[in-house]
Amino acid sequence: MTTYEPLEQVVTAIMADHCPPEVVAAAEGSWSPQVWDRLAGADLTAVGVPEVAGGSGGDLADAAIVLRVVAAHAGPVPLGETLFPAAAGCVAAGFAMPAGPVTVACGPGLSVTRTGGNVVLDGTAPRVAWARVAERVLVVGGSPDGPELAALVDPARLTLANGDNLAGEPRDDLVVAGLRLPAGAVATVPRGTAAHLYRLGALARSVQIAGAVGAVLDLTVRYAGEREQFGRPIGRFQAVAHQVATLAGLAAVAGAAADAAVASAVRDSGAGPASTSDVALAVAAAKARTSAAAGPAARIAHQVHGAIGFTQEHRLHHLTRRLWSWREEYGAEQHWAAELGRAVITAGADELWPTITRI
Amino acid sequence: MDLTYSTAEQSFRGRARQWLAEHVPGEPLPPPYTAEGVAAHRAWERQLHDAGYTALHWPREHGGGGAGLIEQALFGEEYVRAGAPVRLNRLALGMAGPTVMAFGTPEQRGRWLPGMLSCEQLWCQGFSEPDAGSDLAAVRTRAELDGDELVITGQKIWTSLSAFAQWMFAIVRTDPALRRHRGLTFVMVPMDSPGIELRPIRQLHGEPGFAEVFLTDVRVPVANVVGEIGEGWSVAMATLGFERGTGLGDHARFARDIDDLVELARRAGMADDPVVRDEVAARHVEVQQYRRHMQHVTTRLAAGGSIGPEASMGKLYWSEMEARIFETALNILGPLAELTPDAPLNLAAPELHRRYWHARASRIFAGTSEVQRNIVAERVLGLPREPRWTST
Numbered sequence: 001m002t003t004y005e006p007l008e009q010v011v012t013a014i015m016a017d018h019c020p021p022e023v024v025a026a027a028e029g030s031w032s033p034q035v036w037d038r039l040a041g042a043d044l045t046a047v048g049v050p051e052v053a054g055g056s057g058g059d060l061a062d063a064a065i066v067l068r069v070v071a072a073h074a075g076p077v078p079l080g081e082t083l084f085p086a087a088a089g090c091v092a093a094g095f096a097m098p099a100g101p102v103t104v105a106c107g108p109g110l111s112v113t114r115t116g117g118n119v120v121l122d123g124t125a126p127r128v129a130w131a132r133v134a135e136r137v138l139v140v141g142g143s144p145d146g147p148e149l150a151a152l153v154d155p156a157r158l159t160l161a162n163g164d165n166l167a168g169e170p171r172d173d174l175v176v177a178g179l180r181l182p183a184g185a186v187a188t189v190p191r192g193t194a195a196h197l198y199r200l201g202a203l204a205r206s207v208q209i210a211g212a213v214g215a216v217l218d219l220t221v222r223y224a225g226e227r228e229q230f231g232r233p234i235g236r237f238q239a240v241a242h243q244v245a246t247l248a249g250l251a252a253v254a255g256a257a258a259d260a261a262v263a264s265a266v267r268d269s270g271a272g273p274a275s276t277s278d279v280a281l282a283v284a285a286a287k288a289r290t291s292a293a294a295g296p297a298a299r300i301a302h303q304v305h306g307a308i309g310f311t312q313e314h315r316l317h318h319l320t321r322r323l324w325s326w327r328e329e330y331g332a333e334q335h336w337a338a339e340l341g342r343a344v345i346t347a348g349a350d351e352l353w354p355t356i357t358r359i
Numbered sequence: 360m361d362l363t364y365s366t367a368e369q370s371f372r373g374r375a376r377q378w379l380a381e382h383v384p385g386e387p388l389p390p391p392y393t394a395e396g397v398a399a400h401r402a403w404e405r406q407l408h409d410a411g412y413t414a415l416h417w418p419r420e421h422g423g424g425g426a427g428l429i430e431q432a433l434f435g436e437e438y439v440r441a442g443a444p445v446r447l448n449r450l451a452l453g454m455a456g457p458t459v460m461a462f463g464t465p466e467q468r469g470r471w472l473p474g475m476l477s478c479e480q481l482w483c484q485g486f487s488e489p490d491a492g493s494d495l496a497a498v499r500t501r502a503e504l505d506g507d508e509l510v511i512t513g514q515k516i517w518t519s520l521s522a523f524a525q526w527m528f529a530i531v532r533t534d535p536a537l538r539r540h541r542g543l544t545f546v547m548v549p550m551d552s553p554g555i556e557l558r559p560i561r562q563l564h565g566e567p568g569f570a571e572v573f574l575t576d577v578r579v580p581v582a583n584v585v586g587e588i589g590e591g592w593s594v595a596m597a598t599l600g601f602e603r604g605t606g607l608g609d610h611a612r613f614a615r616d617i618d619d620l621v622e623l624a625r626r627a628g629m630a631d632d633p634v635v636r637d638e639v640a641a642r643h644v645e646v647q648q649y650r651r652h653m654q655h656v657t658t659r660l661a662a663g664g665s666i667g668p669e670a671s672m673g674k675l676y677w678s679e680m681e682a683r684i685f686e687t688a689l690n691i692l693g694p695l696a697e698l699t700p701d702a703p704l705n706l707a708a709p710e711l712h713r714r715y716w717h718a719r720a721s722r723i724f725a726g727t728s729e730v731q732r733n734i735v736a737e738r739v740l741g742l743p744r745e746p747r748w749t750s751t
Contacts, residue, residue, distance in 0.1 A: 229494035237745070239729045295686065306492055306723050307517050310562050317563035324689075334634055334690065 007047075011066050014038050015073040021315040027076035028168030031133045036077045036101060039070070045079065046097060049087045054097040060269070063087075064207045064262040071211030074318040076169065078103055078130035080204035085197040089138045093150040093187035100135030102152070103128060104201065105174050106194035110141035112149040112186065119149060119186040121179040127171040129201075129329070132160050137174070140194045148193050151186045153179070165325035167318070199280060202287040202330035203261055209290035209326050210251075210258035212319045216301045217251040219316055220244055224304055240304055247300045250293040261286035264359060281343055282359050288336040294327035364429065371426075372433045375412070379441035382406055388444045392568030397481070397523045400447040404478035413476050414452050416607075421460055421468065422476050428607060428661040432653070435608015439615060450520070451475035451482035455528045457601040458545070462586040462594050471526070471547065485515040485529030485548065485572060486595065493730050495530075496539040496592065500574065502531035502546065504588070508578045509533070509546060511554075515572040517724075521557055522570060524550050528598070530591045543591035545598075547583040554578070564716035600670070602725060607657055610650040613677070616684050617643050619711060623691050638687045645680045652676070668738035675731040678721040685715040 018038045026032075039045050048063030049055020063083040070079050078101035086102035089095075110123040121139060131137055137155050142148040161173040224235030224244055234240045264282035298320040302309045309316045327333065344352060364372070388403065389396035407413045415431045417423020426434070446452070456475045459468055474480030491497040500513025511531055521527065527548045534542030548555075554577040560569040586594040620639050624630040652673065660666055688711055722728045736742045 228490070229492060229497070231494075237729070239732065299682070302719055303722060303728065306727065307487070307720075310720055310723065311569075312561035312563060312565070314563075321563070328689070328692075332690070334632075 007062060008065050008069060010042060011039075011044060011069040014042060014044070015069060015075060019070075019073045019075050021074075021318060024074045024076055024315070024318045025312075029164055030076075030170065031078065031101075031130065032076045035075055036079075039066075039075075039077065039079070040099070045077075045082060045101070046087075048083055049097050050091060053087070053091050053095070054099075055087065060084075060265050061262055064258070067204060067207045068211035068214075068258075071208035071322070072215035072319075074167075074212070074215075074315075074322055077101065078134060080208055081129050081134075081201065084204035085200040086138050088200050089140060089150055089189070089193065089197050090152070092189045092193055093138075095138075095150070095152055095187065098136045098152065101130060101133065102136050102138055103130045103134040104138045104140065104197050105131070106138075106140040106197050110139060110176075111143055112139060112141040112151060113143055113146065114149070114183070114186075117183055119151065119181045119183055121151065121153070121176045121181065123176060125174040127163060127165075127329075128160075128174045130170050131155055131158070131172040131174055132162055132170050138197075139176075140189065140197060142191075142194075147188050148191055149186050150189045150193065151181050153181070165329070167321035167325050169322070169325070171329075198330060199283050200265075202336065203258075203265060203283045205326045205330050206254075206258040206261060206283070206286040206290040209294050209323060210254040212323050212326070213247075213251045213254045213290075213293055213297045216297055216316070216319050216323070217244075217247050219319075220247055220301045220304050223309075227306075234304070243300045243304060247297055247304075250297045250300075254290045254293040254297075257286040257289035260359070278355075278359050281340060281355065284336040284340040284343070285359070287331055288333050288340060291327035291331075291333040291336070294323040298323045364433070368429050368433060371430050372437060375434050375437045376441070378410055378412070379437055379443060382410070383441045383443045390566075390568075391445065391447055391520075392522075392566065394523070397447070400444060401478050403444050404447050408477055413478075414456065417452070417456060417472075417476075418460070421456075421472050428657050432607040432657045436611040438608065439611035448475060448478050448481055450484050450528075451480070451526075454484065454598050454602050455482045455526075455547075458528065458585060458594060458598045461597060462545075466582075467585065474525075480525040481520060481523055482526045482528060483518050483521045483524035483550070483572075485518060485527040487517045488514060489516055493727055495595070496543075498530055498532055498543060500529070500531045501535065502533050502544060502579075504533065504581070505578075507581045509544070509581060509584070511546075511548065511574045511577040511579060513574050515574070517560070518570050518572050519568060521550065521572055522559070522568075526550060527572065528585075530595045533588050533591075537589075540592040542589055543595070544588045545585045545591040545594040546579060547585065548574075548577065548579050552577045552579065562716075562720075564713075566713075566716075599726070600667075607653065609677075610646065610653045613646040613649065613680065613684065616681075616714070617646055620684065620687055620691065623688060623711075627691050629691050635691055638690060642680075642684050642687050645683070649673075649676055649680060668734050671726070671731040671734040672739070674726060675728055675735065678718075679728060681714075681718045681721050685711070685718045688715065 019035050023032055023035065036045065043056040044066050046055040047058045047066050048060050051057050067079055067083060070077065081103040082101050085104040087097060089104055090097050105125040105128045107125050110125050113120055128137065132155060134155055136152045137158065138150060139153050140148060140150045157179060159175040163171050163173060165171045221244060224240055225233050227234050235244060261282040264279045268277060268279040301316060301320060305316055308314050344355065347355060384403065388399040391397050391400045404413065411424055412434065415424035415426035415434055419425035452475060456472055459471050475482065486495060488498055488500060490499065500511060500515065502509040502511045515529065527550055529548050530543050530545055532542055533544040554575045556573040557570040559567055560571060561567055562569060620642060624635055624639060629635045656666060656673065733745060737744050
């Protein structure tokens with residue numbers, strides 16, 4: 001683990017210097033190209049992407065370290081999409097990673113089909129993260145019985161209905177009707193890739209939630225120690241101390257679940273997109289657990305901060321509004337809990353204990 | 360607990376329902392934190408006033424409706440059922456007015472109560488300070504006696520409606536030599552006094568309406584003191600008691616929220632989802648429990664009982680329940696439609712978004728959940744008091 005510490009310190013230093021709360025506030029409804037450039041300048045926006053694909057090397061664990069720190073600072077940059085699903089999708093498709101931010105649109109509403117020498121893109125994808133500020137959108141889709149195809153598309157060629165999540169991060173409804181692409185701009189990817197990229201999106205959000213909950217815990221511990229009422233810091237009231245302790249537990253659980261899923265993804269990096277793989281189960285567990293932690297963590301943080309935490313000028317809401325959004329994105333707790341339950345039941349009773357102890 | 364209504368009560372309900380059906384504005388009024396919104400709400404309040412519905416809970420001698428508690432609760436239910444606008448001058452009608460009736464001189468009653476009723480004069484509350492939130496007795500805003508005037512210097516915070524209010528009821532420290540609950544005075548401050556400055560506070564969901572109120576050598580006649588100088592703490596506690604006792608019939612709005620949850624579940628295609636069904640059912644049961652509790656309180660009060668620290672149970676319960684209601688709404692909406700203002704499913708309940716954010720604050724304002732639990736533990740259950748640290 002010690003080899004990771006310098007990376008974490010590097011990212012922390014950049015974010016502390018260049019992503020103060022004013023930058024986060026100003027980026028609402030858009031993003032911060034300046035923060036992105038700072039990270040890119042330190043080769044941090046391509047961490048975990050193989051060098052042959054234009055990345056700066058390292059593995060997904062390194063990418064997770066960067067993403068977690070960026071999330072802890074509420075960094076308004078499309079790093080989760082770029083480093084997790086987009087990078088994996090580009091590798092699977094044999095595309096070189098674009099230099100700027102890349103997001104992913106995949107889902108049942110999109111079809112990518114070959115017709116003669118062309119490829120035609122059709123359909124809709126709701127609330128695509130960062131679509132309007134991305135340099136490219138990696139679109140993955142296919143027909144139910146055909147192969148899955150992937151294409152890197154300039155968002156200017158797509159129709160986007162701009163929307164934001166609760167934290168003011170772009171989440172745009174994407175519509176594309178009969179967009180023709182040259183066959184060379186499209187690659188065939190293994191079946192199940194779209195589902196796998198969605199899963200990697202969930203993994204990214206798990207890591208981000210872990211980072212934000214950790215930061216929320218730090219803010220809350222500090223405030224409970226500083227704010228005095230009835231002649232003592234409020235953290236010395238058991239009613240408050242117990243809540244902070246619960247928050248610390250939530251942070252630990254979220255961090256452990258995200259770490260375990262990242263480790264599983266690193267171990268299984270050659271396993272491909274099978275939905276029954278260990279990494280699929282680990283990601284399902286991670287997103288279910290981190291999503292479950294996000295709401296209570298935000299609730300406790302606000303309760304301990306009292307009225308001051310409800311103001312625009314306090315930075316707490318930069319993190320808590322992200323938590324409230326991120327827990328829903330790429331599948332909420334219920335979605336992944338159901339997925340996990342189905343997989344475990346399908347595998348049968350004899351597989352339960354081996355599965356739990358293996359993942 | 361008597362859950363049947365008399366003929367007179369039923370006919371009162373019928374009249375109220377009919378009046379509301381005929382008068383409630385068809386379009387929602389603009390929110391009451393803009394000048395336009397305040398004007399629209401004032402006009403609505405004037406209609407209520409002319410019909411005698413402004414302050415049912417006030418005695419007739421003070422211009423109120425002189426209604427019994429059951430009627431107040433029935434009106435509250437009907438008001439919510441009709442989707443009528445939020446009340447504009449609640450702090451005056453629910454807190455400042457009853458305080459003036461209980462502690463004010465006849466001259467003070469004549470001076471302030473009519474303007475509260477007609478909404479000509481809007482009131483805000485000057486209790487909280489940066490270092491006096493839950494710990495209200497830590498109030499520092501200083502008031503020095505100078506002849507027949509108090510000269511007030513200090514800072515109030517979280518002051519709703521202050522930008523539009525003509526008056527603020529405040530507690531100030533008149534005797535700095537005395538600690539904590541002693542040496543405080545309850546005083547009415549005209550908001551147009553020289554030396555008052557407002558600084559708006561934006562809330563995390565972007566809604567304005569809060570401000571900090573800075574007071575610098577603000578001169579207020581001693582005639583504006585309610586109760587005795589130095590006796591402000593007991594007056595303020597009575598004021599907060601009035602606050603915790605208000606809201607009869609308010610439970611109806613939570614019942615409406617349950618209707619919205621059901622509608623939301625249908626529109627989101629989640630009405631068959633077992634987890635969603637469990638959650639919505641649980642919220643429904645909680646709202647019904649709260650409704651029964653409020654009916655119990657109302658009938659007990661109507662029979663001549665009083666409500667003391669038990670009022671904390673109601674505040675604690677509804678604020679926690681409200682938060683759960685909107686958590687459930689979020690769970691129903693799922694990943695494709697967060698509770699953002701533009702979420703298409705919000706058409707089912709356009710208020711959900713605002714109410715969701717507001718529910719975050721409900722557990723903090725008017726006594727945090729932690730303070731309410733302490734009150735229940737110590738003053739309802741008689742458990743030993745939490746050790747007190749006295750501030751210096």
